[in-house]
Amino acid sequence: MTLDQLKENERAIIKHINDESLALQLLTMGFILGEEVKVERIAPLKDPILITSGSNHISIRKADAKSIEVQKTQD
Amino acid sequence: MKPVDTAHSTQQVVLIGNPNTGKTTVFNALTGMNQKVGNFPGVTVERKSGSFSINHIRFKVVDLPGSYSLQPNSEDEQVARDYIEKTGEEDIVVVVADATNLKRNLLLCSQIIDKGKQVILVLNMMDLLQRNNQEIDIAKLQNLLNCPVIPLNARIGKGIDDLKYAISNYTYRKNSFTESRISSNVIDETMLRFNKINQIVNECTTKVGEDKSFLFTKKLDNILTHKVYGYLIFFSMLFLIFQAIFSWSSYPMDLIENGFLMFSDFVAGLLPKGILSDLIVNGIIAGLSGIIVFVPQIAILFGFITIMEDTGYMARVSFLMDRILRQFGLNGKSIIPLLSSSACAVPAIMSARTIGNYKERLITILVAPLMSCSARIPVYTLLIALVVPEDSTFGIFNLQGLLVMCLYLLGFLTALASAWVMSLIIRSKGKSTFTLEMPIYRSPRWKNVGLEIFNKVRVFVVDAGKIIIAISIVLWALSSYAPGNAFEEIEAKYAQANPADESIAATMAAEKLEVSYAGIIGKSIEPAIKPLGFDWKIGISLITSFAAREVFVGTMATLYSVGSEDNTRSIREKMLAAKNPQTGERLYTRATTFSLLIFYVFAMQCMATLAIVYRETNSIKWPIIQLIYMGILAYLGSFIVYQLFS
Structure with a gap:
């Protein structure tokens, strides 16, 4: 599944990012392949979304979240 | 007391760091009022430089734009990377890092060490680290990175003297972070760097309790990005800014205008009547007055904007507005320049600097003046009075007031429509993504706010002022000859x-x-x-x-x-x-x-x-x-x- 399908407060492991420049950008902002990501908040108009990984909090558009493949973690 | 002679060091001090690490506060604490603002050559990325002295030696300091890494993802990062590449072997690169987010911040640091630069790592926000119940073993980190590490709390200036001392006593040690050229693929290389960084961070940091730093931010976000209160608070905030630029600034503006009128009368009385007096009074002084009169509005708007940026609220505004404005080729951050433009387009256009994407920033600048500004009000008032009697009403509304509102609305809708058309025409420099860091909420640093206002006003008066004076003189000549x-x-x-x-x-x-x-x-x-x-x-x-x-x-x-x-x-x-x-x-x-x-x-x-x-x-x-x-x-x-x- 992809990151845009996650609901608020759901967690997942980042598997692969299909867009190379986005992958590099997210990596440098602390969103590392194989680490956990959480959808912290979805904007009132359903887009963009606020995601967190460790101490890193960023907002990204759904269109970009679509190219991030994740595996949902069970809790 | 006779000033002591200071020698200029040939060494340059370059500040670099992730966004939101308090790098600007470190720069301000190092240089005080000794700073200049300009642009990096060829681009509109702001370039701050300054200097400080220690032991009678003066060091030049350059503040580079915030960057996550040396692999550029934005114009800002490109500028920072190019500048780092150009710095000489003797120059000192100070990497400012957020102590509460060591892992991500060390990526940039490791890349700069591998460029063979003389690096000092500054761990800023040490106060927050304590509140997060974390500890960092500075001596161990220094050993593992093989470069000086200075803990700092730039907000209260703690550690600044240690940093100055470390700069003036730097001795070069040959150093590299990674043993060999690891990979040709940047993503693989970055992953390998993070592996090593993880080991270092695990060795140097200890958790002594639960990390509570995000609790307050999370609670505040529940209100400030709420689907009802969030917009309500934002629009009240805008109303306040609007009110301030519109009406509060009228007192200092009247004062400035009257002051200039008195001054030009005074000058006119001093000089013999003739072309020279006319040029000075009606060309130059009138032109100057036309520039200075904008200063209160610029100062007020940038006061608000810096506070919004500094506290972390601006990122939330973009988060709320991005979805709406994106449809018109704009960005969540375009809302500030667009709405401030209904007071005055000049400060509004300067405030578009906060928009990272080149194309979205350009479109914002191009359409902002379509918003009806305060200078149009006297024109509207005069003309509307010609066709609509003062007391005519439409239903319960005053017809004159209604017409003015329609004109404002017309300007706003045309601005959106023009933005949409331009977004189809103007070519984008790089993909339009909206990956924006959401920093935790902090109280504004008033010294930064003051310096920012001062710098913005100076840029306007000096840079735009030259052009305005020149055109004023031409207009004066056209109507006086x-x-x-x-x-x-x-x-x-x-x-x-x-x-x-x-x-x-x-x-x-x-x-x-x-x-x-x-x-x-x-x-x-x-x-x-x-x-x-x-x-x-x-x-x-x-x-x-x-x-x-x-x-x-x-x-x-x-x-x-x-x-x-x-x-x-x-x-x-x-x-x-x-x-x-x-x-x-x-x-x-x-x-x-x-x-x-x-x-x-x-x-x-x-x-x-x-x-x-x-x-x-x-x-x-x-x-x-x-x-x-x-x-x-x-x-x-x-x-x-x-x-x-x-």
């Missing part, structure tokens, strides 16, 4: 009249303006503006009001002093009484007045705005395009309205 001896003839005509008679003097001034170069241009463009219902008098006013829109009212006042027996009637009454020489009917019919109103909604009648667009885009191309496209909008809009109503 006439070909041949046209002025002398008019003066001869009234030679017998009593020079103390004010109505004669006004008539003379009006006749002089008619034969001046500005008048000639007004008359020569009459055929072009006739389809809009304008005559040459309006033509002259269109030209002179290029200095500032409200000049329209003053020029009209001068022009309509022609042929009136008394000076007691207001401009409005004079314009109402004006007759079309061919038809003998009223000149300011509804068609002409509405047409003129539409012209003022759309036309780029403001040299200060053009000057600041030139300054901000670093190219003459964009202000010209803006002048042309807004001119076409104005011409077509007025043409359609005139044909509809006549």
Whole structure:
């Protein structure tokens, strides 16, 4: 599944990012392949979304979240 | 006390770091008031430089734009990377890191160490680290990285002296972070770096309790990004800013204008009457006054914006607004420049700097002046009074007020529509992504706010000011000179009249303006503006009001002093009484007045705005395009309205 399908407060492991420049950008902002990501908040108009990984909090558009493949973690 | 001689060091100190690490606060703490703001050559990325002295040696400090890594993802990061590449072996690179987010911040640090630079790592926000119940073993980190590590709390200046000492006593040690060139693929390379960084971070940091740093931010976000309260708070905030720029600033602005009037009277009294006095008083001082008068608005707007940025609220605003504005080719952050533009486009365009994406920033700059600014208000008021009596109502609304609101709305909708069209035309430099860090909420650093206001005002007065003065002088020359001896003839005509008679003097001034170069241009463009219902008098006013829109009212006042027996009637009454020489009917019919109103909604009648667009885009191309496209909008809009109503 992809990151845009996650609901608020759901967690997942980042598997692969299909867009190379986005992958590099997210990596440098602390969103590392194989680490956990959480959808912290979805904007009132359903887009963009606020995601967190460790101490890193960023907002990204759904269109970009679509190219991030994740595996949902069970809790 | 005699100042001690200071030697200039050949070493340069370069500050670099992730965004939101307090890098600017470190820069301010190092340099104090010894700083300059400019642009990096060829780009509009802000370049701050300054200096400090220690042990009689002066070091130059350059503050690079915030970067996550040396692999550039934005114009800012490109500039930072290029600058790092160019720094010499003897220069010192200070990497400012957020101590609470060591892992991500060490990526940039590791890349710079591998460039063979002399690195000092600054761990900023040590106070937050304590509150997060974390500890960092500084000595161990220093050993593992093999470079000096300085803990700092830049907000209260703690550790700044240690940093200065470390800079002045730097001894080079050959160093590298990774043993060999690891991989040709940047993503693999970055992953390998993170592996090593993870080991270092695990060895150096200890958790002594639960990390509570995000609890407050999370609670506040529940309110500030709420689907109802979030927008409500944001619009109240905008209302406050709007109110401040609109009405609070009018007191200092009146003070400045009156001060300049007194000053120009004073200068006029000192100098002998003649061209020189006229140039200084009506060209240069009038131009200067036109610049300085904007300072209160710029200061207030940037005060608010810096506070919003500094506290972390601006990122939330973008989060709330991005979805709406994206459809028009804009960005969540465009909302601030667009709405502040209804007070004044000049500070608004400067505030577009916060938009990271080149294309979205450019579109914001290009459409912002379509928002009706405060300088249009005197024009709207005068013209609307010509066609709508003061007490007419539409339902429960005052009709004049309703019309003004429609004009504001027209400007706003046209701005959105133009933005959408431009987003289809202008080519993007890089993909439009919206990956924006959401920093935790912190209280504003008032020293930063003050310095930012000071720097922005200085940029405006010095850079835009030069262009405005130049155009003021040209406009002055156009309306104060006439070909041949046209002025002398008019003066001869009234030679017998009593020079103390004010109505004669006004008539003379009006006749002089008619034969001046500005008048000639007004008359020569009459055929072009006739389809809009304008005559040459309006033509002259269109030209002179290029200095500032409200000049329209003053020029009209001068022009309509022609042929009136008394000076007691207001401009409005004079314009109402004006007759079309061919038809003998009223000149300011509804068609002409509405047409003129539409012209003022759309036309780029403001040299200060053009000057600041030139300054901000670093190219003459964009202000010209803006002048042309807004001119076409104005011409077509007025043409359609005139044909509809006549």
